[in-house]
Amino acid sequence: MSGLRVINPGVRSTIQDSGRRSYRKHGLAAGGALDIHAYNWANKLLDNPVNSACVEILLGGLEAEAETDMIIAVAGAAPRIRVNGNPADGWQTVQLHKGDTIAVDPARSGRITYLATPGGFDTATWFGSRSVVVREQIEGIEAIRKGDILSSADAIAEFKPRRVPVHFHGNYSDRLTLRLMPAAQHSLFHRDDLLKLTTSTYQVSNQSDRMGFRLEGPALEHVPPGIISEGIAMGSVQVPGDGKPIVLLNDCQTIGGYPKPGTIGALDAGRLAQRLPGQELEFCFVDVADIQNERVVFHRFFSETRWHTDGTNLIWL
Amino acid sequence: MKISAVSEDSVLITLADAISDTLPRRIARLCHRIEASSGDWLVDLVPSYTTLLVIYDPVRIDFRRVEAHLKSSLRKASETGADSASGDLSGQITHDIPVYYSPETGPDLEWIARNNSLSVDDVINYHSGGTYTVYAIGFAPGFGFMGQVDPTIAVPRKDTPRSRVPAGSVGIANRQTAVYPKASPGGWQLIGRSPVSLFDPVNLSLLNVGDLVRFHPITRQRFIELGGEL
Numbered sequence: 001m002s003g004l005r006v007i008n009p010g011v012r013s014t015i016q017d018s019g020r021r022s023y024r025k026h027g028l029a030a031g032g033a034l035d036i037h038a039y040n041w042a043n044k045l046l047d048n049p050v051n052s053a054c055v056e057i058l059l060g061g062l063e064a065e066a067e068t069d070m071i072i073a074v075a076g077a078a079p080r081i082r083v084n085g086n087p088a089d090g091w092q093t094v095q096l097h098k099g100d101t102i103a104v105d106p107a108r109s110g111r112i113t114y115l116a117t118p119g120g121f122d123t124a125t126w127f128g129s130r131s132v133v134v135r136e137q138i139e140g141i142e143a144i145r146k147g148d149i150l151s152s153a154d155a156i157a158e159f160k161p162r163r164v165p166v167h168f169h170g171n172y173s174d175r176l177t178l179r180l181m182p183a184a185q186h187s188l189f190h191r192d193d194l195l196k197l198t199t200s201t202y203q204v205s206n207q208s209d210r211m212g213f214r215l216e217g218p219a220l221e222h223v224p225p226g227i228i229s230e231g232i233a234m235g236s237v238q239v240p241g242d243g244k245p246i247v248l249l250n251d252c253q254t255i256g257g258y259p260k261p262g263t264i265g266a267l268d269a270g271r272l273a274q275r276l277p278g279q280e281l282e283f284c285f286v287d288v289a290d291i292q293n294e295r296v297v298f299h300r301f302f303s304e305t306r307w308h309t310d311g312t313n314l315i316w317l
Numbered sequence: 318m319k320i321s322a323v324s325e326d327s328v329l330i331t332l333a334d335a336i337s338d339t340l341p342r343r344i345a346r347l348c349h350r351i352e353a354s355s356g357d358w359l360v361d362l363v364p365s366y367t368t369l370l371v372i373y374d375p376v377r378i379d380f381r382r383v384e385a386h387l388k389s390s391l392r393k394a395s396e397t398g399a400d401s402a403s404g405d406l407s408g409q410i411t412h413d414i415p416v417y418y419s420p421e422t423g424p425d426l427e428w429i430a431r432n433n434s435l436s437v438d439d440v441i442n443y444h445s446g447g448t449y450t451v452y453a454i455g456f457a458p459g460f461g462f463m464g465q466v467d468p469t470i471a472v473p474r475k476d477t478p479r480s481r482v483p484a485g486s487v488g489i490a491n492r493q494t495a496v497y498p499k500a501s502p503g504g505w506q507l508i509g510r511s512p513v514s515l516f517d518p519v520n521l522s523l524l525n526v527g528d529l530v531r532f533h534p535i536t537r538q539r540f541i542e543l544g545g546e547l
Contacts, residue, residue, distance in 0.1 A: 027458040127518070
C-alpha cells in the first residue's frame with residue numbers, strides 16, 4: 001500500500017466525504033465535509049466522483065510524505081502549501097514525486113482546507129461513508145494520526161495541471177451574511193427578538209467545532225421554552241436559555257429540544273465553518289425556495305461542467 | 318398533522334402536539350411507508366416523540382414535490398388504518414433487557430428511594446414492572462428515550478451531570494428512562510446497569526422508535542455471566 005504517509009496531522013485532520021445517509025435514526029450524526037464549496041472544488045480539480053473522500057484539514061499543520069509519484073489537489077483556506085519547503089499555490093493540482101513532503105500551513109483567514117486525490121482517499125467505510133465523526137468515539141473511527149498511510153482509490157502518477165479560476169476561490173475574510181429560512185419554532189419567537197437577530201452583529205465564538213458554531217453578540221431576551229425534542233436539520237440555528245444562537249453543523253446531535261427561529265443553507269454553513277473566532281456576521285431572513293435554487297445550481301455546476309484543456313477554465317456541457 | 322419546510326433539504330412532519338404512547342408506533346409505521354414508497358431522493362429520516370424529519374436530496378426533488386409525496390403517504394396510511402392509534406401490532410418488537418439493580422451499579426438508587434419515600438425494592442419493582450415505549454433515539458448512537466415510568470419513582474435530572482456514566486447504566490429523568498449505550502457524561506439518575514449492548518457498528522441501534530421495552534432484575538452473578546462489567 002502506498003500513498004501519503006502522515007508525518008504530522010496538524011491541529012486536527014479527518015477524512016470526510018459527503019456524509020452518511022439513512023443512519024440518523026440510530027442516533028448517528030451525518031458527518032461529512034463542512035464546507036461543500038471547497039470540498040467540491042478539491043474533487044472537481046481531479047474529476048473525482050462527487051462523494052469522494054478528502055482530507056479535511058482544520059487550521060493547518062498537516063505534513064505528509066508521498067510514498068509514490070502521485071497527484072493531489074488542494075482547495076480551501078490555505079493560500080499556499082509547501083512542497084519540499086517550496087511554496088505552491090492552493091486551489092490547484094499539485095504533482096508529487098516519491099519522497100516529496102508537503103506541508104499545509106495555517107491560513108491567515110479561513111479555517112478548513114481540503115486535500116483530494118484521484119478517486120478519493122481509500123479509507124475504511126463506516127455506515128456507508130468514509131466520513132469520520134470523532135465525537136461519537138466509535139472504535140476505529142478516528143482522526144488522522146501520525147504514521148497513517150492515506151492511499152488513493154485510483155493510482156494516477158501524472159496529471160495535466162489545473163487551477164480553480166480565481167473568481168471561484170472562497171473568500172473567508174469578508175463580512176458574512178447568513179441567510180436564515182424561517183422554520184421550526186420561528187412563530188414562537190418574540191418579534192423584538194427576531195428583529196434583534198437580524199439587526200445585530202454577531203461574532204464567531206471560540207467554542208466552535210464540527211458540531212456547531214456558538215455566536216457571541218446580543219442575547220435574545222424572550223427565548224421560548226424548550227420544545228418536545230425533534231429531528232434537527234443541519235444548519236439549524238438553536239437558541240438555548242442564554243439567548244445566544246448556536247448554528248448546528250454536520251456532527252450535531254440528531255434530535256434536540258431547544259427552540260429554533262430558522263435554518264441556514266449548506267452553502268452558508270460552509271461559509272460560516274470557514275470563519276475564525278471573532279469574525280463578524282449578521283443574519284437576514286430569506287425564502288426557502290431561494291436557498292434551494294442556489295443549492296441546486298451549485299451541484300449542477302459541478303456535475304454539468306468539464307475542464308477546458310487549458311486546465312484553467314470550465315465549460316458547461 | 319402538518320408538513321413544513323425546515324431547510325433547503327428537509328421537511329418536518331408534525332403528527333401531534335403532545336407525547337403519547339401510541340404515537341411512536343404510528344411514526345415508525347410512517348417511516349416504513351415512506352422508505353418503501355420513496356425514490357433515491359430520500360436521504361434520511363429522523364423520527365422523534367411527535368415528529369418525523371424527512372431529509373431529501375434537493376437536486377433530485379424540490380420541496381413542493383416532497384410535500385405532495387408525503388401528503389399522499391399520510392393519506393394512504395390513514396385510509397388503510399395503519400395510521401390509527403390502535404393500528405395493527407404486527408412487527409411490534411418487545412425487548413427484554415436484564416438489569417442488575419444495586420447501589421453498586423446504580424449510585425442514585427438509594428437516593429431515589431429516600432427522596433420518594435420508598436424502599437429500594439419498591440423502586441426496582443416499579444421500574445421493572447412497567448412496559449415502556451421508545452419515543453426517540455438521540456443524544457448518542459443507540460440512546461433510546463423511553464417512557465413513561467411510574468410517577469412514584471419519577472425524579473428530575475441531576476443538577477450537575479456526572480462527567481462519566483459507565484456503559485449500560487440505566488437511568489431515570491422525570492418520567493423517562495434510558496440505558497447509556499457507552500460511557501459518556503450524563504445527568505440521569507442511575508439505578509442499575511445492563512450487560513446488554515445497545516449499539517454496535519454492525520447491528521446498529523438495538524432500540525428503534527416505536528419498540529416496547531421491559532426490564533427485569535438480575536443478580537450480580539448473572540450480570541457478570543452475561544458479560545457485564547462492574
